[in-house]
Amino acid sequence: MKSYTLMTPGPVPLPPEVLEIMARPMEHHRTPEFVQLFNRVLANLKKVFLTEEPVFIHTSTGSGGMESALVNCLSPGDEVISIVSGKFGERWADMAEVYGAKVTRIEVPWGQVVRREQVEDALRKQPNAVAVLCQACETSTGVLHPIRELAQLTKNHRAVLMVDAITAMGALPLPMDEWGLDVLIAGSQKAFMLPTGLSFISFSKKAWKLTETSKCPKFYFDIRAEREANENGESLFSSAVTHVRALDLVLEIFLGQGMHRVYERIQALSKATIVAAREMGLEIFSSTPSPSLTAIKIPDGIDGQKVRAEMEKSFAVIVMGGQDQLKGKIIRIGHMGAIRDEDLIATLRALAGSINKMKLGAIDDAKVEAACTKASGILRETPAVVLKT
Numbered sequence: 001m002k003s004y005t006l007m008t009p010g011p012v013p014l015p016p017e018v019l020e021i022m023a024r025p026m027e028h029h030r031t032p033e034f035v036q037l038f039n040r041v042l043a044n045l046k047k048v049f050l051t052e053e054p055v056f057i058h059t060s061t062g063s064g065g066m067e068s069a070l071v072n073c074l075s076p077g078d079e080v081i082s083i084v085s086g087k088f089g090e091r092w093a094d095m096a097e098v099y100g101a102k103v104t105r106i107e108v109p110w111g112q113v114v115r116r117e118q119v120e121d122a123l124r125k126q127p128n129a130v131a132v133l134c135q136a137c138e139t140s141t142g143v144l145h146p147i148r149e150l151a152q153l154t155k156n157h158r159a160v161l162m163v164d165a166i167t168a169m170g171a172l173p174l175p176m177d178e179w180g181l182d183v184l185i186a187g188s189q190k191a192f193m194l195p196t197g198l199s200f201i202s203f204s205k206k207a208w209k210l211t212e213t214s215k216c217p218k219f220y221f222d223i224r225a226e227r228e229a230n231e232n233g234e235s236l237f238s239s240a241v242t243h244v245r246a247l248d249l250v251l252e253i254f255l256g257q258g259m260h261r262v263y264e265r266i267q268a269l270s271k272a273t274i275v276a277a278r279e280m281g282l283e284i285f286s287s288t289p290s291p292s293l294t295a296i297k298i299p300d301g302i303d304g305q306k307v308r309a310e311m312e313k314s315f316a317v318i319v320m321g322g323q324d325q326l327k328g329k330i331i332r333i334g335h336m337g338a339i340r341d342e343d344l345i346a347t348l349r350a351l352a353g354s355i356n357k358m359k360l361g362a363i364d365d366a367k368v369e370a371a372c373t374k375a376s377g378i379l380r381e382t383p384a385v386v387l388k389t
């Protein structure tokens with residue numbers, strides 16, 4: 001297999017220690033050793049979510065976590081307000097409709113942030129709404145939404161706030177209890193630096209109330225059954241032992257260093273990317289960029305899909321392009337996972353080199369050098385987070 005520099009906003013590059021632990025021999029999930037590890041992991045997840053409520057692990061992708069939030073809280077016919085500012089917002093609204101919810105969509109132009117008044121207005125018009133759905137970071141556009149403000153609105157309303165924080169948890173602070181977030185969802189292949197395959201979810205007291213009356217069909221995702229099993233120290237079904245052992249290690253890295261260090265590193269990668277892009281004369285696509293990824297506009301007249309392909313072919317750097325209306329218009333660079341300083345520098349050079357290949361002289365060499373120097377300087381001040389030994 002050819003080796004690439006993986007710079008996508010999920011999946012992300014994994015720390016060597018994680019790769020090593022995943023290669024260990026299989027163990028049964030009901031052994032006393034694994035049960036002990038499983039319980040430590042659940043306790044440590046609470047320290048990342050900053051909640052007194054239990055956090056659960058599903059063996060599913062992030063979308064499974066989003067589905068779990070809906071099926072555990074909703075009943076067919078429920079009114080739901082869904083903030084749609086990109087692909088993931090669309091997905092969640094569609095999913096709620098599949099389960100029979102009456103969904104009102106707050107459409108936000110891609111790249112823009114939802115305005116407080118839009119949500120306030122929707123809640124006023126729909127006193128019976130049961131839930132507001134929002135991405136913390138809308139990964140398709142790189143926008144960070146004002147989650148804390150939205151929680152202040154739902155606090156005084158019947159509706160719960162469900163937050164898809166799949167590219168936000170572990171990348172920036174989202175204190176669940178302090179901010180009053182009702183359902184909070186994370187995924188393994190983003191800031192948690194693991195392979196795809198696990199989602200994490202927690203429910204506030206207000207959300208637990210809904211689980212008592214929810215009539216959506218559910219079996220694997222039945223969170224009340226899972227809670228009962230967890231209270232007896234076990235998972236309801238087989239645990240993804242390999243992934244959970246690796247998660248235990250990641251949580252040790254996170255908590256050993258302190259989450260603030262993890263957030264600072266991601267913030268530094270974001271800042272370095274934005275500063276470097278501007279230095280090269282490129283524009284940032286989102287109005288309020290999330291630290292977890294940066295969406296960069298491809299200059300007019302250049303096909304971003306070709307730029308992305310060129311970065312892969314000639315530089316062995318993998319980034320993401322835009323989807324749907326953004327196809328060919330942006331490229332997205334992830335800042336989560338075990339990213340070394342040189343990985344970002346290689347990505348910046350690959351981006352400039354590929355744009356120049358499409359349009360000779362679009363970015364001059366001196367600007368590329370200046371951009372890389374500035375980016376290196378920013379990263380050097382905030383080194384990557386590693387396991388404390």
Ligand SMILES: *Cc1c(COP(=O)(O)O)cnc(C)c1O
Binds near residue numbers: 062064166187
């Ligand atoms: C990655 C991601 C998901 C989950 O996608 P899966 O492919 O199901 O893991 C959901 N929401 C957002 C915002 C994401 O970035």
